[in-house]
Amino acid sequence: MRFQLTEEQRALKAGVRELLGRRFGREALRAAVDAPGRLDRELWRALGDAGFFALRLPEADAGVGLGLPEAVLAFEEAGRALLPGPLVATHLAAGRVPGAATGETVVTAVDGELVEWLEAADVALGEAAGAVPLRSVDPLTPLHRTPADAGGPAPDPVATLLTAAEQLGTAVRVQELAVQHARTREQFGQPVGAFQAVQHLCADLLVRTETARVAVYAAAVTADPADIAAARLLADEAAVRGARDCLQVHGGMGFTWEADVHLHLKRAWVRARRGGGGTESEELLAAHLVA
Template sequence: MDFELSDDERSLADGMRRLCEGRFPMERVRAGEGRRALDTEGWSALAEAGVFSLRLADEEGGADLGTAAAAVVFEELGRALVPGPLAATHAAAGLVKGAATGDRPVGLLRRTPPVPGDPRPVLVGDLGSLGALLVVADDGVELVEPDAVGGAPVEGGLDPLTPLWRLEAVPRGTPVGDGPVAEALWRDFLVVEAAFLVGMAAVTSEMAVGYAKVRRQFDRPIGSFQAVKHMCADMLVRAETARAAVHAAAVTVDQPDVGDAVRAAHGAALLAAQAAEANARACIQVHGGMGFTWEVPAHLYLKRAIVLWRALGPATRLADVVAERF
């Protein structure tokens, strides 16, 4: 039992943070607001750094690292709010040719049983840049060529950094994996996306604390007021507990004998999504009027949290899987 980052994991995190600071500073990320195509230069840099391939074996062009390492990397990407279908492309690296090298960005959709009278629109992010769309169901995975999807661009979607397309129905494609493959693919997607969300939750917590230390009212920093302190303390608690759950889920994928990785992944995703959303909202609140401006990026973290959470499947499904498998 050693539930702390190893030295290797720590230096991986440091390296990834440096890469993000160099390649994805906030002003660069924000330059993509409203754009419908991926920043291919940035995407290639991530592919070269091994973001998509790192869990593949050496001979497959990977770094032979585990899911724990992937979680560490994705937390850094989440901190920087890097756009694009990162988690799906990473999770699909062993399944879709060209995903590991970044040549084919991959989207991921879950086919859920239709609910009569509730024709939920199907939304897919970054469809225009995808090289493949995977549709995951309980009994298998299908690959759909993006040209065959036929989605309509959504104008004015919630997150200016996630262009959306609306589909009439979840499309049919070619089977590329059976039930167990589908389960593993969705599990891995949840774990790395949850890590991304933890990174977001951590950053909004730091932004709020940083602002509370410098913003002055009544002749003192607002961070000296208990009401603000307690909001900040709760943000830290949410981020830290979600991180523990995400690391545990990642390690459980790598060490299946320690628990049920599918349950852990769904639980971690639920906790991380809640933390990312709640912390982004609290970050806006701590910033007061500034928090409601377009200028302060707090809203971008909130919007991404909502969009990513929706793509993880409804909260009820995450919860159901946890309870069913307990």
């Protein structure tokens, strides 16, 4: 399949990146890390004003009137920027929960036994009664665990795909960070990128990222559950393994709070636990192949 973004899609992607760069740059990211659990409501409303949550709502319902491919591009940029908050749940609630489309209402949802940003949300979809705080590996994603028997609805394929898009964004960003560090960091009088082992790591980052990109973009066009499952598996791998390889390129520096790489790895770990990933996607693909 040949897949090229239209001029309008490229403009949308660039516009979201510009908005997030202006409203949630590195300084804002660091401020968010220093205030875990606090959701920036002003930023949330700015996302609503930009149409982030209403991208797929019809224009007749005060939405933007775009489709799943455009939503995927927006969520890819959100993942690249490490934008915190229950983005997927609020996006899916637009048109169903008053205020979600405009960013006035923050919506989260129970996902299996976990729920993200429960205390900061105005609305929690699913049975969240009795949920208890859970120490999260990611300082920008507070978690609660629901009672084991509470469960939750089956993963929404759109939610699975939008999570894959966020993972793709992380894969893209850690690839950029690895290449930038390999070009500028010097050891033994030359850039570390001159060493073959580092070159191989960067090449693997590129291959996994572009493979995931093709799968995610194609799934956004077909909206086929099997395509979405495959895209999710590839995107999870590209994000998690990509962040780990980026850490290797950075060496010990990558584990420090001064570097952003470990934040991407921790967010990728948390996203990979969301519904629709891992075993769930593997089982769906296996059933599809058997059928």
